[in-house]
Amino acid sequence: MSARVKRNGRGNRSARVVPLRRGPEGLQKAPSGIQGLDEITDGGLPRGRPTLVCGGPGCGKTLFALEFLVRGATAHGEPGVFVSFEESEPEIATNVASLGFDVRRLQAEKKLSVDWVRVERSEIEDTGEYDLEGLFVRLDHAVKSVGAKRVALDTIESLFSALPNPLVLRSELRRLFRWLKDRGLTAVITGERGEETLTRQGLEEYVSDCVIFLDHRVTEQVSTRRLRVVKYRGSTHGTNEYPFLIDEEGISVLPITSIGLDHRASRERITTGIERLDEMLGGKGYYRGSTVLVSGTAGTGKTSVAASLARSTCENGERCLYYAFEESAAQLTRNMRSIGVDLERQLKRGTLRLVAVRPNSQGVEMHLLSIHKAVKAFDPSIVILDPITNLTANGTTLDARLMLTRLIDLLKSRGVTALFTSLTTGTTDLEETDVAVSSLIDTWLLLEIVRSGGERNRALTIIKSRGMEHSNQSAEYRLSRRGLEILDTYLGPSGVLTGSARLAREAEDRAGALLREENAARQRALRETRRKAFERRLETLRAEFEVEDAEIERAIREDAERGEVVASDRLRMAKSRQAFSGRDARKDGIR
Amino acid sequence: MRAARKRAAAEWELRLYIAGETPKSLAAFANLKKICEENLQGRYRIEVIDLLKNPQLARGDQILAIPTLVRKLPTPVKKIIGDLSNEERVLVGLDLRAVARRAS
Numbered sequence: 001m002s003a004r005v006k007r008n009g010r011g012n013r014s015a016r017v018v019p020l021r022r023g024p025e026g027l028q029k030a031p032s033g034i035q036g037l038d039e040i041t042d043g044g045l046p047r048g049r050p051t052l053v054c055g056g057p058g059c060g061k062t063l064f065a066l067e068f069l070v071r072g073a074t075a076h077g078e079p080g081v082f083v084s085f086e087e088s089e090p091e092i093a094t095n096v097a098s099l100g101f102d103v104r105r106l107q108a109e110k111k112l113s114v115d116w117v118r119v120e121r122s123e124i125e126d127t128g129e130y131d132l133e134g135l136f137v138r139l140d141h142a143v144k145s146v147g148a149k150r151v152a153l154d155t156i157e158s159l160f161s162a163l164p165n166p167l168v169l170r171s172e173l174r175r176l177f178r179w180l181k182d183r184g185l186t187a188v189i190t191g192e193r194g195e196e197t198l199t200r201q202g203l204e205e206y207v208s209d210c211v212i213f214l215d216h217r218v219t220e221q222v223s224t225r226r227l228r229v230v231k232y233r234g235s236t237h238g239t240n241e242y243p244f245l246i247d248e249e250g251i252s253v254l255p256i257t258s259i260g261l262d263h264r265a266s267r268e269r270i271t272t273g274i275e276r277l278d279e280m281l282g283g284k285g286y287y288r289g290s291t292v293l294v295s296g297t298a299g300t301g302k303t304s305v306a307a308s309l310a311r312s313t314c315e316n317g318e319r320c321l322y323y324a325f326e327e328s329a330a331q332l333t334r335n336m337r338s339i340g341v342d343l344e345r346q347l348k349r350g351t352l353r354l355v356a357v358r359p360n361s362q363g364v365e366m367h368l369l370s371i372h373k374a375v376k377a378f379d380p381s382i383v384i385l386d387p388i389t390n391l392t393a394n395g396t397t398l399d400a401r402l403m404l405t406r407l408i409d410l411l412k413s414r415g416v417t418a419l420f421t422s423l424t425t426g427t428t429d430l431e432e433t434d435v436a437v438s439s440l441i442d443t444w445l446l447l448e449i450v451r452s453g454g455e456r457n458r459a460l461t462i463i464k465s466r467g468m469e470h471s472n473q474s475a476e477y478r479l480s481r482r483g484l485e486i487l488d489t490y491l492g493p494s495g496v497l498t499g500s501a502r503l504a505r506e507a508e509d510r511a512g513a514l515l516r517e518e519n520a521a522r523q524r525a526l527r528e529t530r531r532k533a534f535e536r537r538l539e540t541l542r543a544e545f546e547v548e549d550a551e552i553e554r555a556i557r558e559d560a561e562r563g564e565v566v567a568s569d570r571l572r573m574a575k576s577r578q579a580f581s582g583r584d585a586r587k588d589g590i591r
Numbered sequence: 592m593r594a595a596r597k598r599a600a601a602e603w604e605l606r607l608y609i610a611g612e613t614p615k616s617l618a619a620f621a622n623l624k625k626i627c628e629e630n631l632q633g634r635y636r637i638e639v640i641d642l643l644k645n646p647q648l649a650r651g652d653q654i655l656a657i658p659t660l661v662r663k664l665p666t667p668v669k670k671i672i673g674d675l676s677n678e679e680r681v682l683v684g685l686d687l688r689a690v691a692r693r694a695s
Contacts, residue, residue, distance in 0.1 A: 126677075128677050130672045
């Protein structure tokens with residue numbers, strides 16, 4: 001499938017003819033206008049040639065043929081002729097009105113001609129040679145009346161039961177297809193599936209340019225429609241079986257699984273809606289356009305992680321598409337309100353769209369298709385599937401895995417961030433999802449229950465996160481009225497502690513610290529006392545010393561005074577005796 | 592080829608659809624004329640419609656095969672296809688056997 005083929009049939013002015021597409025051998029193509037089919041067929045059905053559309057009853061052949069004409073008339077400016085061999089005109093108009101096709105209006109506008117060819121075996125008696133010129137005349141008349149470029153014959157095989165001579169019929173059919181080709185009419189011929197052949201009457205023998213097979217299978221009570229291009233002469237085409245959907249907009253085929261991996265990778269980061277989780281993811285959160293998986297056992301808060309992202313995205317004014325496969329919209333909003341995540345406001349604002357469906361309401365392909373369509377219509381920046389686990393309930397793991405691969409492809413190509421939740425049951429390995437999509441995931445958060453000391457605590461681990469630094473830490477978190485809160489991590493000697501063990505340990509630590517503090521204070525006080533005692537003793541000693549010092553001083557002074565007194569006494573005695581020996585006497589006195 | 596009229600209010604009203612004057616058409620008309628003359632003389636009217644000239648008329652009687660003969664009257668409407676060369680079958684198809692037997 002090439003990327004250059006773009007969607008046709010949207011908003012084209014009907015008056016303009018879309019430029020012809022050419023295949024490698026110059027084969028011209030007429031865009032069918034059926035969503036997705038033109039991508040598979042690389043441009044549309046072979047222009048000017050008949051295409052056989054076959055399948056069992058109720059596979060959507062008639063609708064295919066009719067949509068081909070209606071889209072041709074409305075979007076590509078190519079009027080068409082619908083020749084019905086089974087349903088009457090009013091029946092057709094009623095049947096497709098629910099699909100938004102206004103057949104009557106198109107007829108009135110001369111863009112579509114519907115002719116009901118009714119043949120009753122009972123009222124026909126074969127009386128000799130004949131041919132089907134009547135059919136040619138009618139077809140020719142109808143083609144001319146609207147200037148048709150497209151023709152659908154539904155289901156021409158019913159002529160086999162109506163006309164007695166199959167040999168005549170076969171040669172006339174051959175002539176009819178030749179006739180269509182000669183007039184350059186792009187035709188869709190429908191045919192009922194045969195036992196061994198594509199069609200019951202072997203129409204593929206006559207129409208060999210392009211054969212499309214429609215299938216309606218029921219596996220385990222769930223029906224899935226599939227389309228396959230069996231052959232397309234002179235053109236490349238997708239050969240897989242493609243699921244298709246019939247809804248109020250007609251047929252949409254999903255040309256899923258792009259072969260290449262060529263998504264653009266955004267460097268932009270978006271918040272997870274949980275502050276500390278952003279920090280754990282390199283401080284910025286998820287990459288825009290990445291695929292996030294939140295896995296965990298029951299009751300770990302997967303939905304809360306998803307809802308947090310939904311809320312923060314919507315608060316930033318972006319749109320979020322939320323698929324709830326387990327809870328109703330009302331239940332989900334109520335439950336999320338209990339953790340402080342108000343989704344209701346976003347629902348009212350229209351930024352959040354909640355789709356609550358049972359996973360087994362339809363096959364996985366159908367889910368994929370409806371998601372595909374919703375993404376196209378709503379254009380969200382985030383898509384949440386909560387949870388993907390149940391998708392496997394109505395299909396094999398392979399189906400679910402394929403579907404998710406396709407979905408991830410689709411979302412990545414549009415730059416839409418995807419968040420899936422996955423329930424891990426107790427029996428499987430925690431680091432394994434039932435759907436086995438882990439290799440497709442860019443950021444994987446594991447939520448687990450840590451059981452210890454008679455309680456269950458929750459811990460969040462980032463198993464991987466491509467292209468960013470991220471925390472290795474298993475972080476405990478709590479779901480409270482303020483939302484999902486990631487708590488401080490307590491790293492003890494024996495690893496990470498959670499819950500009351502963490503609290504106990506923290507208390508213990510606090511006590512120890514207190515004790516140490518008291519001890520230090522006591523020591524400080526003691527030192528102070530000692531210092532004071534020392535100072536006091538020092539004071540006393542100094543005082544004593546000063547006293548003694550004073551005593552000694554006084555003794556010295558007294559001695560000196562006494563000496564002087566003796567000397568003066570002697571002098572006085574000598575004076576009184578009038579002796580000459582006074583000098584000697586003074587000497588003695590001094591000595 | 593022109594519509595053969597016998598009487599204004601015919602008991603048998605037959606309409607032969609053809610597309611151009613092909614050998615098959617001519618043969619059909621000749622065969623029809625013969626059968627009518629033999630069995631319904633004076634009681635029938637044949638209208639020939641050439642779809643090449645009036646293609647829009649093909650829808651009304653749900654014409655597919657050429658030639659097709661439609662018995663409009665007497666009711667119910669009967670339809671037989673082919674060049675009417677198998678007289679036995681034409682008689683059966685038009686419910687003419689009883690009439691033929693009565694006539695003979």
